[in-house]
Structures are given as structure tokens and as C-alpha cells.
Amino acid sequence: MAQKFGVELVGGDTTRGPLTICVQIIGEVPPGLALRRDGAHGGDEIWVSGVLGDAALALANLQRRVELMPLESASCLPRLRVPLPRVELGLALRGVASAAIDISDGLLADLGHILESSGVGAKIHFEALPLSEVASRYIEQEVVQNCVLAGGDDYELCFTAPPEKHAEILSIAQQIGLPLACIGIIKNTAGLSVLRAGQAMTIKATGFDHFS
Numbered sequence: 001m002a003q004k005f006g007v008e009l010v011g012g013d014t015t016r017g018p019l020t021i022c023v024q025i026i027g028e029v030p031p032g033l034a035l036r037r038d039g040a041h042g043g044d045e046i047w048v049s050g051v052l053g054d055a056a057l058a059l060a061n062l063q064r065r066v067e068l069m070p071l072e073s074a075s076c077l078p079r080l081r082v083p084l085p086r087v088e089l090g091l092a093l094r095g096v097a098s099a100a101i102d103i104s105d106g107l108l109a110d111l112g113h114i115l116e117s118s119g120v121g122a123k124i125h126f127e128a129l130p131l132s133e134v135a136s137r138y139i140e141q142e143v144v145q146n147c148v149l150a151g152g153d154d155y156e157l158c159f160t161a162p163p164e165k166h167a168e169i170l171s172i173a174q175q176i177g178l179p180l181a182c183i184g185i186i187k188n189t190a191g192l193s194v195l196r197a198g199q200a201m202t203i204k205a206t207g208f209d210h211f212s
Contacts, residue, residue, distance in 0.1 A: 005087065035090060035100035035159070040118035042188035044098050044160040047169060047180055049086050051132045052107055054079040056151020057144060066143050072134045083155040089180075092172045093159055100159035106150035106207020108192060111158050115192060124184035126196035149194065150205040160186055 002009060007026075015022070058076035060066045068076065086102070093100060099118060101110045107129075115122055129148055131139060138144040161169060166182070173180040194201045 033094045035097055037099055037101055037114045037117035040099040040114050040120050040160040040186050042120055042186055044186040045163055045182050046160055046184040047182050048156055048158050049089055049178055049180055050156040051130045052154055053135045053148035053151050054132050055153035056147035057135055060143055060147055075134055085155055086157045088176050089157055089178055096165050096168060097159040097161050100157055103154050103156045103158050104152050106152040108149050109207025121187040121189050121191040122184055123187060124194045126194055128183040130181040146205055150207045152207050
């Protein structure tokens with residue numbers, strides 16, 4: 001993966017203490033074209049790439065929190081162990097997406113970063129979330145729902161865009177061969193709700209908290 005994207009792994013952290021914050025510049029972007037967290041506006045559509053929850057589902061299976069068949073486990077494990085960064089999609093979304101983030105800590109947690117930075121809220125439709133065949137089979141289990149909503153480690157992109165960009169985004173999906181799903185809408189009022197069959201779901205976890 002490092003060879004594919006021209007990344008060199010050099011050294012590591014050499015500091016210690018009760019709080020250590022390390023910052024490293026790893027690339028550059030043309031002026032004005034960075035995909036930031038703070039550009040979402042009310043009325044924007046919310047999109048995600050690929051499918052959600054498989055990496056967390058593989059981990060849940062390893063931890064005996066859910067029981068998958070051997071072939072099902074084998075199909076999910078690569079998402080956990082060899083995730084694919086959506087670099088091509090990110091490049092294609094320049095000038096299209098209003099805000100974007102990768103889903104590393106969980107869909108709700110990472111979308112929450114966009115909402116907080118942009119000063120907006122969101123409404124998500126659970127039925128619109130893209131799932132693999134394996135996740136679909138077990139989706140009625142609460143642990144699997146948590147994998148999809150709050151599991152993380154899929155490294156798919158979550159992004160927002162104005163409704164008038166809808167057709168262009170579908171065209172991008174076709175061009176790069178990556179499914180993109182519209183899962184909800186940005187609201188002007190604060191708060192994040194997930195609706196299933198028109199009813200608000202009770203959310204017990206949003207994702208991994210690095211500072212908890």
C-alpha cells in the first residue's frame with residue numbers, strides 16, 4: 001500500500017509524557033481545493049462510499065461478539081486488515097463536495113466532526129446505508145447495527161454536496177467503479193438523528209473516542 005501511494009515509513013514518535021501531540025505534514029493540495037470538514041450547509045446531501053461496517057463486523061467476530069460462518073468471516077477480514085484508502089474518489093470530489101471526512105472512528109462520530117465544524121445538523125436514513133451481503137444477513141442484531149453506525153475502520157469517505165451535484169456524483173461513481181450512496185441530508189439546526197422506518201433510532205454509541 002505504501003508503495004502504491006508513494007508513502008515512506010520513516011522513524012516514529014520519540015516523545016513521551018501525560019499529553020503528546022505530534023503533527024506531520026504529509027502532502028499538499030492545490031489552493032482552494034482541499035476537502036475540509038467545515039463546508040457543509042443546510043440542504044446538502046450526505047453521501048458515503050463503498051459499504052459500511054464490514055471491518056468492525058470482522059473484529060466483532062474475532063472477539064466472539066457475533067458469530068459468522070467461515071466464508072462470511074473471510075469476506076469481511078480484508079476490510080479490517082487491508083483497508084483501501086479512497087484517494088481516487090477524494091481527487092474526483094474536488095470542487096464537487098462541500099465537506100468530507102474518512103470513516104475511521106465510525107460513521108456517526110466522523111459525520112459528527114463535519115457537523116460540529118460546519119455548525120449544522122443531519123438526518124440519516126438507516127435503510128439507505130450501503131451494506132455488504134454479510135452485514136445485511138445479520139443487520140437485525142444490535143451489535144451489527146453498531147458496527148455499521150459506529151464501528152469505523154472501513155476508511156470509506158463520508159461527504160456532503162449540494163443536491164444539484166447529485167447526477168455528477170453518480171457519474172463519478174460510474175467512472176471510478178465505486179458505489180456511492182446518498183444516506184441523508186444536512187439540516188440547519190443542530191443534532192444528528194438516524195431514522196429507521198420513519199422512527200428515530202436510539203443511538204448508544206457513535207464511534208471511537210480518542211480522548212475518552
